Amino acid sequence: MIVLSSVSKWYPNGARPALIDVSAEIGAGEFVFLVGPSGSGKSTLLRLLLREERATGGRVIVAGRDVARIPDRRVPQLRRIVGCVFQDFRLLPNRTVAANVAFALDVVGRPRHVVRSVVPEVLELVGLGGKADRYPDELSGGEQQRVAIARAFVGRPRVLLADEPTGNLDPATSTEIMSLLDAVHRAGTTVIMATHNASLVDAMRRRVLELGDGALIRDEAGGRYDQTVPQPVAPSAPPPVVVPAQPTGTAPDGERSPWATPARSGPVG
């Protein structure tokens, strides 16, 4: 789904590159944590995937396309298969929850009957079925992030990028958002989540890409937030945090995710 080969990014006037020679391959349907200290290049990498920036060296390939070579007028097409959520939610304050989600379909010209049927479904899936007519400032942070996820997911992107989606949320809410993203992933979406939340990464034990000063310094399947030092299970090691609280209506692990249940979905993306 995503191939990075020797990707480098220099910003104009930058003293050092934001990314140096990053190579990685992310398959369709994978879930990947992107970790590393602030300024290590996580956001730059996500911006490259969205073609908000172009790599200065190497190639970024998304869904078989060399992103840097997509002509400007085709970039919207890329962004329809790459959804995105952010730390600050980025909802429109003057629109209701349902209107915020519908906006994403309206502006890509989806027919009205599609919008009318899909929006309530997606709101139900993110656990906001009863709050369709609320405005963002009437919602908690976690609920706002659910709206943002619904908006990113409603167009059925094949890749979902999450840039520190739990950065503004308390631990319990973060866990809820995490399981929502996990559900999106189980519905077949490739998810890349940049995060500083060590306990989530440690609990999920998914593939971890770690950036340091723009270089890829770790690519570990089932990794933790910090470099796993090969060691026997020591009594001092922190107990892994289990993701307990599923959002209301979410099936427990092992069962089919609510994201996959609607008969409509067909091939996702």
Added chain:
Amino acid sequence: MGDAGAQRPGRLMRPGPLASLLWTGLRRNLAMTGAVIVTITICLAMLGAGLLLRAQVHTIDGFLLDQIEVVVDLSDAITPAERSALEAEMRRDPLIVGVRYETKKQVYERFRRDFRGSPDVVAGVGPEDLPAALRLTLADPRASRDIVVTYTGLDGVEAVRDQRALLDPLYRFLDAFTVGAFTLAAVQALASFALIYTMIRISAHARRRETAIMKLVGASNGTIRAPFVLESAVAGLAGGLLAAGVLVAAKIFLVDGQFARQTMFPLFGWAAVWESAVVVLAAGVLAAAVMASIALRRHLRV
């Protein structure tokens, strides 16, 4: 791009959501939109006035060119032989298609008819005071100056009067007003552009969240720009309608109400008004949309 190709990139928004974006934009920017509409109205009213003045020149031309004659006043001392020679020469002239002799009495009758509205003028003039004349119909009335030059000073010719020359001040007057109206329209067009430029800047700022999200979810560039261009085009349409109203009002109250009683010339008809109104409307909508597109290049990166 894989199966996402089902959604074509060029697809625009449905009219409903687009109209709602447009409406919030216009409302949010009410004062600015109002200023733009007023400026565009003045600009287009001036443009329309210029077009109507030109129509008036054409109307007068069409009316007069058929009737314009060059009048050769004959001196009282001319002999019949001299007159016949002069007439013969005129009939050979390719620029002249008709020669008609009017006696002093006929000239006086015409004078009384032309000045029937001014009895004082008529009272002071007798049949003997006016010269007999040859009235020349020209192949091309615009060539009258050549005729004047050719026949002035010949034996028995007292004066050659070009009726069209009498109208020169009127033409100069109309031309000056036409140029003035177009100049004012151009100045107002510049002002409109400055205002639209500012309107787009404010609007782009006010909408920056919306446009950021539109970009994020893959709206096409055309979709992102459409509300801005439409906002401006709606202002252009409003200005065009107001300006068309001004033209209609001017026709009813000024032209038909005032001038019609004060002039002996025919005035432009409704056809000219509707023509100008259509031009003004089209110019308003198109120019405003184009101006907005230019301003968008500067203020909105997509």
